[in-house]
Amino acid sequence: MGIMVLVFTRTTFGLRLRAVAQNQSSAALLGLSAGLWLALGWAVSCAVGTVAGVVAAPTLGLSPAMMTVPLLMALAATNLGGINSRVGVVVGGLLVGLLSAIGGRYIPGLGGDLNVLLAFGVAIVVVLIKPAGLFGRESTVRA
Template sequence: MTELIQQILAGLATGVIYAGLALALGVVFQGTGMLNLAQGELATLSAFAAWSLIDAGLPFWGAFPLAVLLSAVLGAAIERVLVRPVEGSGPMVLLAAGAAMLLGINALMALGWGTDPKTFASPFGASSVGFGDVRLTSQQAGAAALVLVTMGVIAALFRFTPVGLKLRAVATNPASARLLGIRTGRILALGWALAGAVGGVAGIAAAPVVGLSPDMMSGPLLLALAAATLGGMTSRAGAVVGGLVIGVAGSLASRYVPGLGGDLQLVVPFGIIFAVLLLRPQGLFGRAATVRA
């Protein structure tokens, strides 16, 4: 039983990272209908920014907010400059734009920092925390707490603030929101900024574990996409639940299913996704249809 609990906790700690990325994907998708394939690259860029600031002598807790702010500003700038001109061009154009941004940002990071993995020291130390025989590394616990707090702040913003109400209104029906006097352009840019910030936190939290390189978030982004699909692209709560389920499923599969260690553990999460898509295509918490005008 102790081992089972250990595996579940490890899966939850990993799943929180997937949940953060899935939440960022969902926020962008709700606002613009675009699947932002570059979300992982934006998260990686934020981690590189934090690493550079720390390398220049800034402490982690000074570099962290600056890097997240940079990711938010970059997210808003991308929406304004690259996404808005093609926003009404159809899903294939938006998908191609996302792929182009993924390749472009990845290439720029490779040019700026190289392709060799870099060590990102854990800000939480090398100890462990837990109760009895159930333990997590301080990095796992700290990173999970960091991402959870960030997602909690975003949830509170959406639920309890006038800005959050406007974000939800624009995501549901931009035309109606515009008639109510909401400046939809600014709100969409803000949504991209929030997605950039959440993704940046997830990237910085993951860097000490996966190693800092331009491709470090490629695998987590695929699992975050699976999480968003499982929970529902139109549901922020669903994205979080989906990320946790994917994390736990992968952890348990790698430990208890023979032959599914390493990368092969991905078979189980994606098997879950296919089952959900067959039975409930909109995801566990998503809506069957989204009104867009």
């Protein structure tokens, strides 16, 4: 995570990826090919996902559905922290990790894959109270 923060904040590669992701038309005016940079962004995300799969495979087992629970936990963490806030997603991930560890230990019958229920329950409560998540900002786009 630290390496990705450094890449996206300290390199021209990261700056260009962020520029295209935030405003494709302005990035095109700067001479950046949106298609190329979006493809490079997908390539980086595939590489990070591949590393995550290789690291997780020995503990989760190798099957087509091996990352289902971690992906659901990541979705809950993203909604909890706020989809448009990078810091919020990290904090949401830490909160989901703590909730699943503590919930599996102290709530009887809630262990293994059922920790997803606790993570989504908390995420739903937070989204009902604050729709953009804990750190997210609501925005209104008018045409």
